[in-house]
Structure formats: structure tokens, C-alpha cells
Amino acid sequence: MRQWREAPSPLAVFGKCGNLDLLVAVDAAAERLGLTAGLALAQARAMHPALTAMPEDQAADARLLEALADWCQRYTPLLAADPPDGILLDIGGCAHLFGGEEKLRDDLLARMTGFGFTARAAIAASIGAASAAARFSEAAITPTDDERDLLGPLPLAALRLSSDTVAALARVGLKRIGDILDLPRAPLAARFGAELLRMLDRALGREYEPLTPRLPVAPYIAEKNFHEPIAREEDVLATVERLATRLKAALAVRGDGARRLELALFRTDGVVKRIAAGTSRPVRDPQAIRALFVERLAALGDEIDPGFGFDLARLSVTIAEPCPDEQIGLGGHEDQAELDRLVDRLSARLGRRRVSRLVAHDSHIPELAVAALPAQAMARAELGWEAFRRFRVQADLSPRPLRFLARPEPIEDVFALVPDGPPVRFRWRRALHEVIAVEGPERIEGAWWSEEGGPARDYFRVEDKAGMRFWLFRAGLYRDMARALPRPRWFLHGMYA
């Protein structure tokens, strides 16, 4: 954004179209000189040697559009980017919050101009009509049922048709929407495809066109506007608590509690900061919600750059779950609640994935037998250790190590008395370990059903001369080398006390 604001004028942006560099956008000064989009770059330079031309960057354009769409969330949660240059807002039910449709449009345009954009906006009853009006007409607000009058004089391109269809229509002399409004439908569809009629019907409001929101719409939202932007952390937290108090009433009515929350802070210069926080049980308590954001803000530190301040704060509950009303202060539940609060605080500061519960999986392969899953998600889940214990007793499983390496580490200089027997000494991390006691082997078959399953492993519990105990395994068998299988390799997988 900055680059283009400081760029010299007249300015044009060009893009490649086949082998030709064509102008895709020009600024106001260039427009006054008679340059338009679609002109060849060489020709434009010949006409005005002083012209500054820059190559286009579509990815950056898309990002900018997304960021702007994000910012537009201050008007309605239901919106979608309409690439390459549009944003669709569903303002049904929101306009009165800004003093009516006219005021909302004025406010939006004033702020956009303030950011340095040349923007046009139109309000209509269908996406098609609004898009056509914003791009091709001066009409600001089109009342329902007036779409025919609005669309009639506009070019067919306003219907969001492909350029091929527009060209084909032009060849038979159909240039304006009014030209096809009263034509018989069947021949039109036969000749130009069903798409033409569908877009026409959508623009006229005869067919409903749903808007696919950019972001899922949160079930509970509370927001606060500030006449004077806020920038201090304490103010943000106080706002969170105020908003949470308002959400609490709404949540209580439907018996819900928040599992995931999002705080959106709208900066005055159009940047939107989003801070998410999760909980392990549904919460409604404003104090608890504030405490979560205390940790989040502490973890983010300088990343929350308030700049000239935030002029709108919105707290939304993105995931809500039924929250039974609980008695407070009686017995064991209190402990559980306290643990949940601790888990939430740790997750908020360190990250959700860093606070985990161990979950037993039904797998005989050691590294797959257990997984660390976020504790917030697993607070009430069955972790599967009961089944593991039954299995351990049934199968008389040999002891497993206390500490386990995520990737087995290769060990070298392994010396065994018989080829497939237990090791007598081995070298791990450059240190030689002499084995004095061994238990095993325990054969664990590889995942033979999978391509990456690997060979069978023979696990040994060994103790070295110093008393260190390890869980080693040999992948493969020496006798299999006769079948042209690769040479077995030794690994260290875990440590015992």
C-alpha cells in the first residue's frame, strides 16, 4: 500500500496479456492524459515518456482485497471478497446500526477514501444488481422491484458474463441488458448457454444467489465502537470484559458457553488484528474470559501494534457448546474447574498444541501407540488407557521406557555374538556402551500393509556397565540378507530409569 501511495504520478500498472504488455490500471493523473486500461504499454510510453509504469502483482492485489474485506467486517459479519476488485457485503439487518443504508454507504466510502482508495459502492436487493450498479452505474441505492430500470441501460458485461459470451451477443447486435430483457428465453439459452439466463435472473432477483461468507459467522457477537481510538492494553482488556459481560447474557439465554473466542480489533488505518483463545470447558464468566486474553496479549507482546489506536472492538464466540449451570464450591468439581482454568491459561500463553494429554491408540507400533493431543480438546474425552492396561496384562507386555525418542536414533559399532542376537556393545552419540544385561527380543512386526511400513523390529531392553538402561531395536534380520533385503540396522528408541 505504502509503495503506491508514494509512487510518482502519472502512474500506470501493466500486466502481460499473451506476448503483449498492456496497461491494467492507471491513476487519475494518467487518466487525464488520456491513458486507459487496455492500452499497450509501448504505445502509452510513446505518448507520454514521463509515465511511470510498474508490473502488476496479482498475489499482492488479492491479499490487499482480503485485508480490506476483513476490515469491512465492521459493517457486517456476512461478506465475501469478489475478486479481482470487489467486496460483497450483506447488510440486511445491519444498516440501522449505522443510521440507515445511505449513511452506511457514505461512511464506508468516506473511510475508503481516507485510506487512499477510489471506491464505488451500490446497494441493491441482489448481488448481481448491486455488482452491476457499483461498476457500471451512478445509482447508489436501488429499491427492490426497480432492477429492470436500473439494469436496462447497462452494458451486458455488467451481468458478470464471460467475455466470450459478451462478444457473441455483441455480434448479433445485443449490447445492453435492456436488449435481452424481453427476448424469448428458450432461443437465448439455446444459443448463448444457460449461464446467460441464470446471471440475468440473479441480477433481477428472480433467482436467489447465496453469499458464501469469507469467514464463518460466529453464533455470538458483541462489539463496541470508540469515538476516541484506544491503544492501551488495559483499555483493551477492560473492553474485553465489558463485551464478555454482554455475551454472558446472550449465552445464558440459550444455555451455551464459549469454547473458542475471537477478539477482533479494528485499527483506524484499516488493519484488523485478530486474537483467538480457547477454553477446555464452556465458559461464560467475563472474568475468566478476560484472564484468557491477558495471557494471549502477554504472549503476543509487540505483535499487537496498536498504531494510532483501535476504533472498534468485537468479541465473538466462534465455538459455543451447551454449558450446564453448575453449583459452585461443592466438592470435587471445583478441582476440575481449577485445572481447566490452569490449562486454559497455559494454552493461551504458550499455544494450544503445547499443553497436551497423552492418548493411547490401539497400535502395536511403539511410536503410534500414544499421541499427545491438545489438553483443551481432550478435557472430557476418553483417553484409552484403561484398554491399554487390559492389553498390557493380557499380552504380558514387557516394560516400556519412560522416555521415548520421537525418531529412533541409529547406533553404530553394534557387536552381537550371533547375527540376530542381542548386542554386546554399541556406540550411541559417540559413547561406547558395554551391555551387561539383556532382555528380549520382543518382535514387533512392521506395518506390512503399508508401503512405508518398514521391516520387523526386534526390541531389546539392555543395561550397560554404568547401569544405564535403553530400549534398542534391530530393524530387519541378518538372515534376510540372503533374500536381497537391505542390511539390518540398529536403533535406540527409548530410555528406562
Place this chain on the structure above:
Amino acid sequence: MGTPARSAFCSPAGAPAVLDRLRRELCAAEAATGLTPDGGAALGLGISAIDGVLSGGLGCGALHEIAAAHETETAAATGFALALAARQALPSCESAARTGASAVSTRITGRYLLWIAEDFSLAENGAPYGPGLDGAGIAPERLITVTAARDRDVLWAMEEALRCRAVGVVIGEMRSRGIDQVMTRRLALAAAAGDTLGLLLRTTPHDEPSAAATRWIIGTAPSFPRAGGGDERSHGLGPPRLTARLVRNRRGHLGAWIVEWNSVEQRFELATHSEPLAGTAFDRPHRAAVA
């Protein structure tokens, strides 16, 4: 309170009792001021020699440092810390343990165990492994693991966890050097406030000042083969043995012991019947053959 003490001093037999009583009173007075938080219920190791030195056991609401003698022996130090954690959960279900039919009755009730570790330490020394913990008497259901990128975050998380009443034991595993004494002080106070056992697990020994109630250096020791392990060529591994050196103790003397962890009864035993001086090669013919 002066007179009975004086009269007791007259008889030499009464002196230890008086010393004991005075020590207790001193402890109580200190605990009341909140200045030396090494109090709380005592967690005995189950060995009278060690528990005597600790005047009853480790303080449950206190911070203790456990360091591995060498980084490669971190698993041994982990085992010691986990054994303490398992014992800490013990009293609440002692009857269940006594009647328990299975060899290791894993306790699922009780307060939670939080294991907070630095990423680097986990990468180097391995992460806690559920099936192994379950075998060591720690119910994975009661375990919450936390990882942190910086030592600062480990200490912060430890302090938060120590203050939580739902947590019984906090293990903080750190690889970095230098922990500020002020920080250990904060941890000790938090442990006292939450009546939580705080264990600072370090991968190498340090001698910096600390507010911890005790400091242990744990190393490995060769196990004594199981009695009646029939096969001559390869006998099994005996119960794990550790060398435990108590190098700092706010309550009394120091000491060094070789202890053996009895996983069936979940208690330590003093390793009496073999000092690994001469016996090892003699008992292990397969090794003699190699040499």
C-alpha cells in the same frame, strides 16, 4: 516452654527427643512466617536412613531440585522424580494398593501431575512415553504435558501450575544453565501456597544458590540381577538402581545412597546386597566370554 526443656536436658536419654521437638517447633515457626517454605506434609521415601536425614521426608509443599549426574543419566533422574510423584499420589488410595490384584495398580484418582519441559531437553533426552509411565505407576490420565521453547516459559508455567490446587506434582525439566535465585524463591513460595510438590528436573548438576528445600544428584547404578534368573547366557535386568546424592538439605544432614526402586510396592529400598565392586564380571559369564 523453657522449664520442661531444661529438665529434659539433664537426662542424656531425653536429649534426642528434645532436639526433635525443638526442630519441629522451629519448623512450625518458620512455616508460619512463610519465609522458609519447605514445610507441608512429609513425603517419605520409604527408607528410614534417608527419611531420618530428611526429618521425616521431603516436604510436599516445597520445591526440590533433582539433577542428573550427567546428561545421559537424565532418564534415571526422571525415574527418581516420577517415583516421588507416584509416592505422592499413594496415601489417598493406600487400601486400593494393598488389595490390588495386578502387579502394578495404577492409580487414576488424586491430583494431577504436570510435566513441563523445554523443547530442547525433550529432543535430546526423549519425551515422556505414556505406556512406560503407566508401567511406572503414573496414570497417564492424570498427566498433562507442557512444552515450552524458552526456560523463561518453563519457569512461568511451573509457577502457575504450583499454585493450582488441582495439581499435586509439578515436574519442570530444564536443560539451560543458570536459574535466578529469585525465581526458585518464587517457585518455592508458589509450592507452599498450593501445597504442591515442585520438582525441578535438571539434566546436569548445578551449584548455584537456590531456594529449593533439597537438591539431589541422581546417577545410574548397575542393577542386581533378579534372584533365580535361570539362563546363564543372558540374565534379565534387575529392578532399577540409582545413586542418590543429597547435596543440599535445609532440614538436616546430607548423604549418598544407592537405592533400588521396587515397582511392585512403589517404594524405594536401600540396595544392600550388592555393592558393584567385584561381582559384576563374575556373575556374568557371557561378558567374560566376550572379553
